[in-house]
Amino acid sequence: MHLPDMKIAKDRSSKENKYIDLKEDYQKVFKDKKFFLRTYGCQMNVHDSEAIRSYMEQLGFIETNKIEDANVVILNTCAIRENARDKVVGFLGKCKYLKKNRDDFKIVIAGCMSEQEDVIEDIRRKHQYIDIVIGTHNIYELPKLLLQEFDKQVVEVYSNSDEVIEGMNYARDSKYSAWVNIMYGCDKFCTYCIVPYTRGRERSRKLENIVDEVKELKNKGYLEVTLLGQNVNAYGRDIGETFSHLLECVAQTGIKRIRFVTSHPWNFTDEMIDVIAKYDNIMPYIHLPLQSGSNNILKKMNRRYTKEEYLELFKKMKQRIPGVAITTDIIVGFPGESASDFEETLDVVRTCEYDGAYTFIFSPRKGTPAALMEDNTPLKEKEERLYKLNELVNFYANKNNQKLLNKEVEVLILGDSEKDQDKVYGYTDTMKLVNVEGPKDIIGHIVKVKITAAKSFSLDGDYIEEKVTN
Numbered sequence: 001m002h003l004p005d006m007k008i009a010k011d012r013s014s015k016e017n018k019y020i021d022l023k024e025d026y027q028k029v030f031k032d033k034k035f036f037l038r039t040y041g042c043q044m045n046v047h048d049s050e051a052i053r054s055y056m057e058q059l060g061f062i063e064t065n066k067i068e069d070a071n072v073v074i075l076n077t078c079a080i081r082e083n084a085r086d087k088v089v090g091f092l093g094k095c096k097y098l099k100k101n102r103d104d105f106k107i108v109i110a111g112c113m114s115e116q117e118d119v120i121e122d123i124r125r126k127h128q129y130i131d132i133v134i135g136t137h138n139i140y141e142l143p144k145l146l147l148q149e150f151d152k153q154v155v156e157v158y159s160n161s162d163e164v165i166e167g168m169n170y171a172r173d174s175k176y177s178a179w180v181n182i183m184y185g186c187d188k189f190c191t192y193c194i195v196p197y198t199r200g201r202e203r204s205r206k207l208e209n210i211v212d213e214v215k216e217l218k219n220k221g222y223l224e225v226t227l228l229g230q231n232v233n234a235y236g237r238d239i240g241e242t243f244s245h246l247l248e249c250v251a252q253t254g255i256k257r258i259r260f261v262t263s264h265p266w267n268f269t270d271e272m273i274d275v276i277a278k279y280d281n282i283m284p285y286i287h288l289p290l291q292s293g294s295n296n297i298l299k300k301m302n303r304r305y306t307k308e309e310y311l312e313l314f315k316k317m318k319q320r321i322p323g324v325a326i327t328t329d330i331i332v333g334f335p336g337e338s339a340s341d342f343e344e345t346l347d348v349v350r351t352c353e354y355d356g357a358y359t360f361i362f363s364p365r366k367g368t369p370a371a372l373m374e375d376n377t378p379l380k381e382k383e384e385r386l387y388k389l390n391e392l393v394n395f396y397a398n399k400n401n402q403k404l405l406n407k408e409v410e411v412l413i414l415g416d417s418e419k420d421q422d423k424v425y426g427y428t429d430t431m432k433l434v435n436v437e438g439p440k441d442i443i444g445h446i447v448k449v450k451i452t453a454a455k456s457f458s459l460d461g462d463y464i465e466e467k468v469t470n
């Protein structure tokens with residue numbers, strides 16, 4: 001079996017790219033071994049897992065969804081809130097148990113938890129059964145580490161947070177819709193957030209490399225790309241580019257659907273809005289995290305905008321981008337959030353009538369400024385606020401979805417519906433999930449669907465005999 005060359009540029013500052021080539025020896029060691037991969041957290045991790053899977057497959061490993069059969073278990077972890085960490089820790093308990101009496105059962109921790117010093121300390125002291133800890137910046141080191149590991153036990157973190165890695169291969173989950181990294185890291189340092197510490201400084205990929213990747217995906221038959229960054233509108237600031245220029249170049253590739261996440265309200269320019277409005281293949285959907293509707297709290301969060309500025313931007317988007325759907329993220333119970341601060345958040349939700357929102361109770365993250373702020377609100381009160389907020393959010397999500405009842409919409413059908421295996425599912429241009437009654441051969445097509453039922457989180461619809469993509 002021939003192992004494809006894995007060409008990975010390790011250093012963007014040098015003119016000549018340095019490459020690691022995987023040798024066929026690797027496959028001799030790993031042939032017929034199995035790996036189990038579990039992913040926690042956001043789209044970044046989901047996409048990183050596609051790179052991990054690609055490495056594993058190229059090394060000769062076979063993926064299994066039965067952890068008992070695995071020789072290597074990889075947990076791609078998230079650290080954003082305590083409950084994300086708890087899930088990983090719980091699962092590690094199971095891994096530890098399975099590892100008893102087995103020499104060929106290796107545990108790899110990847111993702112954001114492996115970038116936290118306290119986690120590494122814990123691993124060194126308490127969880128020595130973990131074999132490899134790999135950072136978020138250096139997934140490309142995994143093959144080398146695995147090879148070492150099958151000889152000797154090491155716990156080592158490799159991290160090089162100022163690199164932009166090009167030429168990564170991805171074993172993508174979908175054949176129709178692909179994630180494309182446009183940048184890494186985050187510089188915003190919102191006071192509650194761990195991401196700048198786990199993902200490093202903001203650094204952008206070169207525009208040509210991104211556009212080439214999109215063209216390649218289009219040639220392979222992909223209909224949709226989602227441009228990924230913690231803060232996509234900051235794209236290019238480090239390399240003299242702009243997100244609006246990038247969007248325009250990606251739109252001109254002619255790929256059918258373009259999405260991007262996440263947008264920060266702080267540097268969302270008029271040009272970006274104009275480009276989104278100008279191109280039909282840029283989807284009218286924006287995820288625009290609010291976090292709080294109170295200026296007092298926004299300031300303490302270091303969000304860099306006021307409620308008024310947010311609302312102004314929101315209004316502009318609604319006016320200039322026809323039919324745009326906007327969703328958001330909101331944190332309740334930030335340190336010092338009073339009942340009236342919270343009321344202001346509810347007020348913004350009433351004004352914006354969001355299409356949907358992810359809502360969270362503030363979770364203190366070690367090492368962030370907010371973890372040290374005085375917080376007098378009891379958890380019970382925070383839970384009540386969350387409940388109240390969710391009621392309101394669901395009300396507007398439902399209201400917006402009802403508007404689509406009996407309407408015809410275009411849906412990119414991605415696969416079998418999870419709820420009902422006889423149905424298929426996909427997303428509208430505005431990113432609404434639709435369970436569709438229709439033949440299986442519409443999977444992988446953009447089709448017309450008539451909406452027959454609308455709920456808060458999804459829609460039902462019937463396929464109309466017309467394939468838009470053909």
Ligand code: SAH
Pocket residue numbers: 080081192193194195229230231262263264289291329330331360361362363364365
């Ligand atoms: N880059 C994105 C968000 C990434 S994290 C942005 O700036 O919008 C996703 C969401 O998790 C955040 O928007 C925030 O609402 C939430 N979050 C982040 N840190 C949190 C914390 N410590 N406690 C509770 N929620 C948090």
Ligand code: SF4
Pocket residue numbers: 186187188189190193194195196230231264
């Ligand atoms: Fe975290 Fe703020 Fe960066 Fe988003 S913009 S990843 S919330 S620091």
Ligand code: F3S
Pocket residue numbers: 040041042043044045077078079080111112194195198199
């Ligand atoms: Fe979690 Fe890291 Fe994403 S902390 S939310 S996986 S960037």
